[in-house]
Amino acid sequence: MTSRFHIQSPSRYLLSLMAVGAATFCGLLVRDLLAPTNIAMIYLLAVVLSATSWGLGPSVFASVVAVLTFDILFVPPYGTLAVHDPQYFLTFGIFLTVAVIISQLGARVRAQIAVVQQREQQSAALYALTRGMAFVRDSKEILDTATQQVNQVFNSETLLLLLGSDQKLRVPADRRIAETARDAALWTFEHKAATGWSTRLFSNSEYLFLPLVTAHGIWGVLGLRPRAPRVILTPDQRLLLEMFVAHIAIAFEHLELNAQAEQARLLEASERFRNTLLSSISHDLRTPLAAILGSVTSLLDKRMPLTPSAQQDLMLTIEEEATRLNRLVGNLLNMTQVESGALKPARDWNSIEEVIGSALVHARVNGRAVQVTVDSDVPLVSFDFVLIEQVLLNLLDNALKFSPLDSPISIRARRNETGVQVSVVDCGIGIPANESQRVFEKFYRLPQNGAPGSGLGLAICKGIVEAHGGAIWAEPRAGGGTNLAFTLPAPELKNVAE
Amino acid sequence: MSLNERARILVVDDESQIRRFLRTSLTAHGFQVFEAATAQAALEQTIVIKPDVIILDLGLPDRDGLAVLRELREWSKIPVIVLSVREREQDKIAALDAGADDYLTKPFGMGELFARIRATLRHMAEPLDEPVFQTGELKVDFARRLVTLAQREIKLTPTEYSILKHLVTYAGKVVTHRQLLRAVWGVQYENESQYLRVHVGNLRRKIENDTARPKYLLTEPGVGYRLRTDEMN
Numbered sequence: 001m002t003s004r005f006h007i008q009s010p011s012r013y014l015l016s017l018m019a020v021g022a023a024t025f026c027g028l029l030v031r032d033l034l035a036p037t038n039i040a041m042i043y044l045l046a047v048v049l050s051a052t053s054w055g056l057g058p059s060v061f062a063s064v065v066a067v068l069t070f071d072i073l074f075v076p077p078y079g080t081l082a083v084h085d086p087q088y089f090l091t092f093g094i095f096l097t098v099a100v101i102i103s104q105l106g107a108r109v110r111a112q113i114a115v116v117q118q119r120e121q122q123s124a125a126l127y128a129l130t131r132g133m134a135f136v137r138d139s140k141e142i143l144d145t146a147t148q149q150v151n152q153v154f155n156s157e158t159l160l161l162l163l164g165s166d167q168k169l170r171v172p173a174d175r176r177i178a179e180t181a182r183d184a185a186l187w188t189f190e191h192k193a194a195t196g197w198s199t200r201l202f203s204n205s206e207y208l209f210l211p212l213v214t215a216h217g218i219w220g221v222l223g224l225r226p227r228a229p230r231v232i233l234t235p236d237q238r239l240l241l242e243m244f245v246a247h248i249a250i251a252f253e254h255l256e257l258n259a260q261a262e263q264a265r266l267l268e269a270s271e272r273f274r275n276t277l278l279s280s281i282s283h284d285l286r287t288p289l290a291a292i293l294g295s296v297t298s299l300l301d302k303r304m305p306l307t308p309s310a311q312q313d314l315m316l317t318i319e320e321e322a323t324r325l326n327r328l329v330g331n332l333l334n335m336t337q338v339e340s341g342a343l344k345p346a347r348d349w350n351s352i353e354e355v356i357g358s359a360l361v362h363a364r365v366n367g368r369a370v371q372v373t374v375d376s377d378v379p380l381v382s383f384d385f386v387l388i389e390q391v392l393l394n395l396l397d398n399a400l401k402f403s404p405l406d407s408p409i410s411i412r413a414r415r416n417e418t419g420v421q422v423s424v425v426d427c428g429i430g431i432p433a434n435e436s437q438r439v440f441e442k443f444y445r446l447p448q449n450g451a452p453g454s455g456l457g458l459a460i461c462k463g464i465v466e467a468h469g470g471a472i473w474a475e476p477r478a479g480g481g482t483n484l485a486f487t488l489p490a491p492e493l494k495n496v497a498e
Numbered sequence: 499m500s501l502n503e504r505a506r507i508l509v510v511d512d513e514s515q516i517r518r519f520l521r522t523s524l525t526a527h528g529f530q531v532f533e534a535a536t537a538q539a540a541l542e543q544t545i546v547i548k549p550d551v552i553i554l555d556l557g558l559p560d561r562d563g564l565a566v567l568r569e570l571r572e573w574s575k576i577p578v579i580v581l582s583v584r585e586r587e588q589d590k591i592a593a594l595d596a597g598a599d600d601y602l603t604k605p606f607g608m609g610e611l612f613a614r615i616r617a618t619l620r621h622m623a624e625p626l627d628e629p630v631f632q633t634g635e636l637k638v639d640f641a642r643r644l645v646t647l648a649q650r651e652i653k654l655t656p657t658e659y660s661i662l663k664h665l666v667t668y669a670g671k672v673v674t675h676r677q678l679l680r681a682v683w684g685v686q687y688e689n690e691s692q693y694l695r696v697h698v699g700n701l702r703r704k705i706e707n708d709t710a711r712p713k714y715l716l717t718e719p720g721v722g723y724r725l726r727t728d729e730m731n
Contacts, residue, residue: 322605326605346587346588346720348691349695350695351699353709354698354699355719356710357709357710357717358717358719360710360711361711361716361717362719372708372710372711380695380696384720385587386586386719386720389719
């Protein structure tokens, strides 16, 4: 720790001698004014100073020197150890007793202060380390924070060797470590025990190696090399260092456990996705297939002649169901892309009006009235035409499905602060306020609705819009129905000259 | 239509059920149908039977359809319509750039396929010699540089006229953004797609009654534009 607790013994004795000298000087100044016994009190001051400042040894030393000096200089006959008046022996005895008791008390106070200060420093250092560790997000940050804290507190060079993915100790390539140090580190790693400098094993290594162990295993090895030559590690420092090491090891363990938990969460999510996908495929794919197969077998059945209109009906069913099947497969593919993060919009400058028009061509509007309003100040926006058309198709599909056949649907595009906002509004059954978030979850379907669907359409919309940096939401339309709206950001609106 | 009577069509697809239904439908419409299941067979058949149109699947067992297309284009201008399950725009553009005349994604309706076949056949038969082109109520008189909609003259800027003229040249067929940019603005502008969006928007405002539901100038999502012809209805 800091150097002021480690003044070498000889200089402490010298200092106490100087204190006695100062007392002697003061005594000589007032020798003619005071009785010798009062001058002894001045010497007591020097002993108290020695006891509180330099410890028991110097203090006792100062007491003895003080008695001798007092005898020679202040007790007649002057200049010798001889004493004429025997009552001075009582003075000497009491003086010595008092001086030794004061020495002991002073030294104890001093030692207690030292312990308290050291504890304070230790807890400050530990606090700094744990606070630093509380904010780390990866092993690089643990490494940096720990190295910095240890170096600062122990005035050392720190080496953190971590576990590699092969469960072996990884030695950084950018540092040259002596062969002995390397062996010491490996021994520490294997036996989970300290080696190197200031230990009995590999003691010629310039590093002290300590294992980073927790209940769950070993995470690496901390190597510490003092910057100053020929220093020693006090037991307190050693204890503090071990506490540091324990904290660092726990930080690594936390990181690992968090990563495992995250991994498990992702695995569970993808498992859930796959299960829902499978049940969706088996149900939603089989329904149209059943309709197609049923229609075709009726058409082929020669024992049961059908009227031309019945034949037409069945053939229309086949067409509709095959189209539906194709859309479903497309949705499943899109959802898989969104889910796996493979959705990368191929952006290009495009016209909102054009993409709405294209969606209207491909949507199965079935003669429903769809009113389109595109404000004249809507700029070109950079987006993936096919993906945004898919969003509009799904929103339109939704509006068509959940509103009465004779009710109007409107699409409105207008400029907003950040880009363009497109709304698809219907006058249908509406979405309850508490469901307005959940409708964008995959496989979610409104509980009361009986309409067919995979529950993927809006989830895909959300994935696509968010991949463009936009937002999508559902809100009730005033007077009943739903407004499904999304935004496309246009950070730099492009002006086109002829 | 007299021009596609007995026209010879080579169907190249490794899936026998696709060949079967194409053969049935195309024969019923009066075409002469030939089949090939591999790239090798397709190239051999092309030399022997000299088809009028090739319908080409991209996923062939021995070679990629795009490679076949490129090789074919080295020595032949026979119209090729690509039929594929690859539905990404990049795949469509790649096929069109490699020399395909048109592109259809599986699954498709037969009506669409017939329209594409007719458009390519007509284009081969009469490479825009006619001085007047008409679709619906839209009429373009090249000799007089006059465009009318329901007998009313429409004033187009030189750029708009140039776009329309290029689309008429390939009427019924898809024209990619890049092809249009190159033809109208020049090669150095082939990536300036915003020019095209703005001018197509203006052109639509003049020739379409409802710009959100274009009747003539159709959008091919992510790929390009197509001018509707009467036979597509």
